[in-house]
Amino acid sequence: xxxxxxxxxxxxxxxxxxxxxxxxxxxxxxxxxxxxxxxxxxxxxxxxxxxxxxxxxxxxxxxxxxxxxxxxxxxxxxxxxxxxxxxxxxxxxxxx
Numbered sequence: 001x002x003x004x005x006x007x008x009x010x011x012x013x014x015x016x017x018x019x020x021x022x023x024x025x026x027x028x029x030x031x032x033x034x035x036x037x038x039x040x041x042x043x044x045x046x047x048x049x050x051x052x053x054x055x056x057x058x059x060x061x062x063x064x065x066x067x068x069x070x071x072x073x074x075x076x077x078x079x080x081x082x083x084x085x086x087x088x089x090x091x092x093x094x095x096x
Contacts, residue, residue, distance in 0.1 A: 048055045
């Protein structure tokens with residue numbers, strides 16, 4: 001069915017956008033996943049402080065690797081963001 005005017009097209013697009021995967025039957029599942037993940041992060045922090053000596057020994061090697069690799073990771077992310085912004089700007093200039 002063809003929309004007769006722009007207002008009707010806008011209403012139809014709004015109806016489609018509000019029926020996303022976060023509504024309806026998926027809402028309880030989304031809430032449950034959020035609750036579990038947020039509780040787990042707080043729980044892991046509490047466990048870290050409860051077993052601080054053991055946790056520091058276990059996490060010292062990954063922390064040292066991240067300290068060494070962080071400039072390279074930051075440079076790679078900066079290049080990706082710069083490339084995305086450059087492409088977006090060029091597409092806007094070209095009108096594509």
